[in-house]
Amino acid sequence: MTPEYGAATQLEKIDMLDFADVIALNKFDKRGALDALRDVKKQYQRNHQLWNAKAEDMPVFGTIASQFNDPGTNQLYKTVIDKIVEKTGADLKSTFEITHEMSEKIFVIPPNRTRYLSEISETNRQYDTWVHEQAGVSEKLFAINKTIESLSDAHADIKKVLLAEFDRIKLNLDPKNWKLLESWNEKVKTYREPVFKFKVRDKEIGIQTHSESLSHLQIPKISLPKYSSWGDILKWSLLENVPGEFPFAAGIYPFKREGKTLLACSLVKADLNEQIEDFTM
Numbered sequence: 689m690t691p692e693y694g695a696a697t698q699l700e701k702i703d704m705l706d707f708a709d710v711i712a713l714n715k716f717d718k719r720g721a722l723d724a725l726r727d728v729k730k731q732y733q734r735n736h737q738l739w740n741a742k743a744e745d746m747p748v749f750g751t752i753a754s755q756f757n758d759p760g761t762n763q764l765y766k767t768v769i770d771k772i773v774e775k776t777g778a779d780l781k782s783t784f785e786i787t788h789e790m791s792e793k794i795f796v797i798p799p800n801r802t803r804y805l806s807e808i809s810e811t812n813r814q815y816d817t818w819v820h821e822q823a824g825v826s827e828k829l830f831a832i833n834k835t836i837e838s839l840s841d842a843h844a845d846i847k848k849v850l851l852a853e854f855d856r857i858k859l860n861l862d863p864k865n866w867k868l869l870e871s872w873n874e875k876v877k878t879y880r881e882p883v884f885k886f887k888v889r890d891k892e893i894g895i896q897t898h899s900e901s902l903s904h905l906q907i908p909k910i911s912l913p914k915y916s917s918w919g920d921i922l923k924w925s926l927l928e929n930v931p932g933e934f935p936f937a938a939g940i941y942p943f944k945r946e947g948k949t950l951l952a953c954s955l956v957k958a959d960l961n962e963q964i965e966d967f968t969m
Contacts, residue, residue: 690715691724699731706735708769709747712764716750717793727749752791760791819926825861826869827919829854868925869918876912879930886932886942895943909943 689702691713699705711732713725729746733739738746747767751760766786772778797804839847858866871880878884883894910930910962915921929935932942 689713689728691718691721693724696727696731699727702731707730710764710767711748712760713748713750714753716752716760716791721750723815750791752793755791755794758791759787759789762786765790808876816927819923822862823919823923823924825857826865826922827917828857829861830918832857833918865922865926867920872921872925875930877910879908879910884942888941897943 689704689711692715693699693702705711705728711728715721715727716725720859725748726743727847729743729748731903732746732748733741733743749760749764749767751764752758753761755761770817801807832850836847836850839850879897881897884897885892885894887893897910898908912930913920913922913924927935931939933954
């Protein structure tokens, strides 16, 4: 049987408790299994009129059959063998040693982490909220900066006030995000260069950043958005970004490596030429 038989009064209706010599309470990892084990032992004691015996000594075992080397299943096995010997007189010699350890589920995911998928989605939502807040702060800084740039030297007092406000609002911006904004123009320039260089295992690799079309137009392999607003730039950098940078999830390198592909094609071509030569000979 399993722990999911209902209320303890339902045990009065289960006839097998009157006739069974040994009872396995399987799926012992279910909620309420310990209470069920206690109730079934007491019911077994009443049904078999074992008033002088202790309820905890009743042959009722909590088992988790799906678990390898489960203590409860081992105890059940030993008891069944002993019952067979007792009833049939069969010579079933066994050196099987039994412990009094109770079954306990071995969890792949700990019970306190059963909500880990929900935690992941909550973390993602919190991150999105944080990004939009940081983008809002960046947008305010961008507006103040543009206002300062539009003022002439005659408005020195207003500039001073605006600069103080700029510094105050900037305190709400993560320093890493400010660094992203500062390096944006350099990043755009890097992807416009003919060759993009990056290192893999201390080896510098150069990749052509543009492909030439049939009409001899230079088409960029990666085209960065033409944003000017700091809020838009920061939001794009934190939610999308270029390949090889967080949170871009489709690759770990800025560009696909061309060297391996060209090398593979060269090897295939050489192999085909060799086969053709062998065939013609």
